[in-house]
Amino acid sequence: MTEKLATLWPEIILFTCACVVMLLGLSERLGVRRLCAPVSAAGLLIAGLFAFYKTPVDPAAMLPNLPVFGKVLAAGIGLLILGLLTGIPDRDYEARVAQGRTRFDPKRTIRSEFYAFFLFSITGLMLCAGATNLIWLFLALELTSLPTYVMVALSTQRDKSLEAAVKYFFLGAMAAAVFLFGFVLLYGATGSVELAQIGATLRHQASVEGGINPIALAGLVLGILGLCFKIAAVPMHFYTPDVYQGAASPVAGMLAFVPKAAGFFALMLLLTAPGWGWMQPGGPGGGHGSLPTPIGEILAIIAVASMTLGNVLAIMQTSVKRLLAYSSIAHSGYMLVALLAGPGRPGTLLPENGYSAILFYLLSYGLTSTAAFAVLALLERKGPDGQVHEADDFADIRGLRKKHPALAWVLALSALGLMGFPPLLGFFAKLPLFASGLAGGHLVLVVILGLNSAVAAFYYLRIVSAALLESPDASGHAEGMVQTPFRGRALAGYVGVLAMVAMVVLPLLSAGSFLHVTPASWASFGGTYKDAAPLAIAPRLPSPAKPMGAAPTGEGPMSEDAPARP
Amino acid sequence: MTIPTISQLPTTLAYANNAYLPILLLLLSAILFAVGNVTISKFLGPSRKGKVKDATYESGVNPIGSARKRFNVRFYLIAMVFLVFDIEIIFLFPWAVTFRNLDMTTVDGGVWLGRIFFFIFTTIVAYVYGYRKGVFKFD
Amino acid sequence: MHYVAVSLVLLLIGTAGLLLRRNIVIILMSIELILNAVNLNLVAFARHHGNAAGQVFALFVIAVAVAEAAVGLGILLALYRNRETVQVDEIDLLKW
Numbered sequence: 015m016t017e018k019l020a021t022l023w024p025e026i027i028l029f030t031c032a033c034v035v036m037l038l039g040l041s042e043r044l045g046v047r048r049l050c051a052p053v054s055a056a057g058l059l060i061a062g063l064f065a066f067y068k069t070p071v072d073p074a075a076m077l078p079n080l081p082v083f084g085k086v087l088a089a090g091i092g093l094l095i096l097g098l099l100t101g102i103p104d105r106d107y108e109a110r111v112a113q114g115r116t117r118f119d120p121k122r123t124i125r126s127e128f129y130a131f132f133l134f135s136i137t138g139l140m141l142c143a144g145a146t147n148l149i150w151l152f153l154a155l156e157l158t159s160l161p162t163y164v165m166v167a168l169s170t171q172r173d174k175s176l177e178a179a180v181k182y183f184f185l186g187a188m189a190a191a192v193f194l195f196g197f198v199l200l201y202g203a204t205g206s207v208e209l210a211q212i213g214a215t216l217r218h219q220a221s222v223e224g225g226i227n228p229i230a231l232a233g234l235v236l237g238i239l240g241l242c243f244k245i246a247a248v249p250m251h252f253y254t255p256d257v258y259q260g261a262a263s264p265v266a267g268m269l270a271f272v273p274k275a276a277g278f279f280a281l282m283l284l285l286t287a288p289g290w291g292w293m294q295p296g297g298p299g300g301g302h303g304s305l306p307t308p309i310g311e312i313l314a315i316i317a318v319a320s321m322t323l324g325n326v327l328a329i330m331q332t333s334v335k336r337l338l339a340y341s342s343i344a345h346s347g348y349m350l351v352a353l354l355a356g357p358g359r360p361g362t363l364l365p366e367n368g369y370s371a372i373l374f375y376l377l378s379y380g381l382t383s384t385a386a387f388a389v390l391a392l393l394e395r396k397g398p399d400g401q402v403h404e405a406d407d408f409a410d411i412r413g414l415r416k417k418h419p420a421l422a423w424v425l426a427l428s429a430l431g432l433m434g435f436p437p438l439l440g441f442f443a444k445l446p447l448f449a450s451g452l453a454g455g456h457l458v459l460v461v462i463l464g465l466n467s468a469v470a471a472f473y474y475l476r477i478v479s480a481a482l483l484e485s486p487d488a489s490g491h492a493e494g495m496v497q498t499p500f501r502g503r504a505l506a507g508y509v510g511v512l513a514m515v516a517m518v519v520l521p522l523l524s525a526g527s528f529l530h531v532t533p534a535s536w537a538s539f540g541g542t543y544k545d546a547a548p549l550a551i552a553p554r555l556p557s558p559a560k561p562m563g564a565a566p567t568g569e570g571p572m573s574e575d576a577p578a579r580p
Numbered sequence: 581m582t583i584p585t586i587s588q589l590p591t592t593l594a595y596a597n598n599a600y601l602p603i604l605l606l607l608l609s610a611i612l613f614a615v616g617n618v619t620i621s622k623f624l625g626p627s628r629k630g631k632v633k634d635a636t637y638e639s640g641v642n643p644i645g646s647a648r649k650r651f652n653v654r655f656y657l658i659a660m661v662f663l664v665f666d667i668e669i670i671f672l673f674p675w676a677v678t679f680r681n682l683d684m685t686t687v688d689g690g691v692w693l694g695r696i697f698f699f700i701f702t703t704i705v706a707y708v709y710g711y712r713k714g715v716f717k718f719d
Numbered sequence: 720m721h722y723v724a725v726s727l728v729l730l731l732i733g734t735a736g737l738l739l740r741r742n743i744v745i746i747l748m749s750i751e752l753i754l755n756a757v758n759l760n761l762v763a764f765a766r767h768h769g770n771a772a773g774q775v776f777a778l779f780v781i782a783v784a785v786a787e788a789a790v791g792l793g794i795l796l797a798l799y800r801n802r803e804t805v806q807v808d809e810i811d812l813l814k815w
Contacts, residue, residue: 019691026698029702033701033702033705036705036709037705037708037709037712040709040712040713120712120713120714121713121714126709148776149772149775149776149779152776152779152780152783153779153783156783156786156787160786160787160790163790163791163794164790164793164794167793167794167797173801173802176794176797176798176801176802177798177802179794179798180743180794180795180798183790183791183794184743184746184747184750184791187747187750187787187791188737188750188753190783190787191733191750191753191754191757194754194757194780195730195753195756195757195760198757198760198761198764198773198776199760201761201764201772201773201776202723202760202764202767202768205764205767205768205770206770206772207772207773207776653796656792656796660789660792660793663785663788663789664785664789666785667781667782667785670778670781670782671778671782674775674778
């Protein structure tokens with residue numbers, strides 16, 4: 015019991031920090047209230063450093079290196095998103111208080127809730143990465159998403175964000191009920207809530223009965239469907255564009271990363287339990303590495319549908335936020351291809367290890383999408399009705415280079431990064447998706463992934479051309495755009511893009527050891543993989559590295575975005 | 581009469597037949613009594629209609645307004661606060677039951693104690709937060 | 720295994736309510752119903768397997784259900800103050 019606690023220090027730090035922030039924001043003194051954001055940043059920084067240097071790696075755990083990477087990723091991208099979020103809570107209210115038009119009343123402020131809920135959400139994400147059993151996983155997922163519902167509702171004072179919150183909450187609660195039912199069926203089928211134990215029981219049952227237990231199968235399917243909500247994949251994707259558009263841009267930027275990462279961590283853990291060694295007729299052992307047949311098929315359908323639908327609908331959008339929402343659906347589809355490929359046989363490294371590919375992609379996606387949303391959050395204009403509008407439509411960013419050249423470049427670079435344009439990080443993140451898909455033998459999926467990337471290029475290039483090449487249109491929206499006075503947001507944008515660019519230049523190779531996520535005890539499970547043809551284009555990685563427990567020496571890519579505090 | 585332990589409680593239907601028969605009879609007679617009385621008075625009693633007769637009975641006073649009145653939203657806050665502290669108990673209770681089995685001199689025992697203190701600490705934070713927000717203020 | 724049957728029925732009622740009803744409060748109640756189906760299942764499975772994990776899980780599910788209800792009702796209350804409605808089909812500002 016005690017050793018489990020030792021892995022949780024980052025979460026405890028973050029949680030305590032959230033409690034402190036919750037009380038700080040209610041203070042009568044403006045100076046103390048202002049401390050919310052810096053204290054949150056400090057908490058995230060300390061938690062991230064703690065996770066990086068002090069998290070013990072349990073070599074017997076199911077995915078020994080996932081918690082470390084997941085927590086550092088959560089803290090690092092969390093810092094960027096925190097920068098993005100600055101300035102949302104109490105903007106008008108504090109202005110009124112400062113002008114002396116009203117006295118400060120703790121009842122009216124939302125500052126403390128906003129930052130504390132953000133920290134709670136990140137805590138949930140970290141817990142998700144370290145989950146070892148179903149109860150823990152369920153609670154972590156709920157801790158991740160419950161605060162986000164409230165944050166969507168609080169993000170602007172308009173009807174739209176409330177409506178977005180209602181949609182998000184109800185679909186989210188339904189999805190939670192669905193995956194919870196799945197978890198319960200898994201427990202019912204195996205009699206255990208420990209993921210490793212569940213895996214062992216399933217394989218044992220399969221070797222006796224010659225197939226996966228149908229109740230467990232139903233449980234896994236329900237679990238996957240419910241988690242599709244978190245990652246915004248197809249059967250549960252309806253909310254995405256509405257919620258992204260209804261919420262303020264910074265919160266939308268958070269929604270693009272935090273629940274998605276949590277969902278993918280959960281999916282990885284959930285699918286590692288049955289494992290990849292299922293051959294169609296004979297159960298575990300031998301054959302190609304694949305998931306139990308129906309699950310593999312369902313995941314493949316979800317992946318294809320998400321990619322295609324997301325990209326096709328993204329083309330038709332006139333709102334950049336909705337476009338990014340649909341592209342977020344498509345990105346989930348891409349990552350599901352790697353999920354389907356699985357981690358490969360023990361010792362498989364980055365380009366062919368699907369899990370590592372997902373984690374690397376999450377890192378790249380987190381940086382680039384945060385940067386893209388930061389640009390949207392940084393621009394606003396006063397409408398004819400006197401209301402402040404955030405940048406949303408293409409008309410708002412057309413010809414952005416004329417007035418805000420730096421922002422235009424950030425937006426263009428992040429769009430190119432999301433697209434996977436060759437010299438940028440997105441490209442190096444997408445390659446392992448292809449490579450792992452090929453290694454897993456999913457040629458059709460990989461081809462569809464390639465086609466979709468080409469389709470996606472169309473709308474990403476539209477953003478790039480709107481921002482850099484075109485001139486403002488007659489609506490005058492673009493001319494009216496002014497930069498919001500929040501340095502945190504600008505910092506998030508610049509740091510996100512710089513990290514994205516720099517990570518390609520910096521030794522990307524050491525990521526191989528950091529991203530080395532393989533199930534620990536698979537040797538007995540005979541997960542023999544078809545040998546993939548060596549890929550000439552795949553980035554070369556060092557040979558299997560030292561165990562993660564020894565802190566990687568200094569300049570890993572992660573240590574470089576961690577100090578990026580707003 | 582002694583309270584039976586769990587293993588002594590009836591488990592089969594055959595046993596239940598004898599033991600629960602009186603209760604069933606009581607239940608039936610209660611239902612019959614209630615339904616019967618209402619029915620009989622409907623048939624036998626006099627029935628006069630009128631504006632005053634059909635009005636809502638409010639202890640003899642003239643009724644004011646609709647019964648479907650909205651409550652102050654403050655009650656919602658109170659309900660929420662109640663729920664939070666109510667649900668704390670379901671975690672404290674199992675902990676308290678197993679607490680006796682813990683050896684406080686070992687590290688494990690100390691960690692268990694520390695955990696529940698941390699849990700209570702979060703409750704206190706929630707309390708202070710609610711207090712600052714003015715949930716407990718009635719004016 | 721009657722318990723599992725009952726819980727399945729509860730799940731179906733909950734899902735039907737979720738999909739068919741227009742009143743948001745009833746939708747919230749349907750979700751709570753599904754969570755209760757889950758709890759029943761958990762306790763039944765715990766009894767079946769003879770371990771306490773299911774019961775512990777049920778406790779946590781109850782707590783999460785409460786948190787969810789608190790958040791949901793809070794959002795609903797805010798919505799009602801803004802829009803004066805709790806009907807799903809009248810919430811239509813955001814459309815694709």
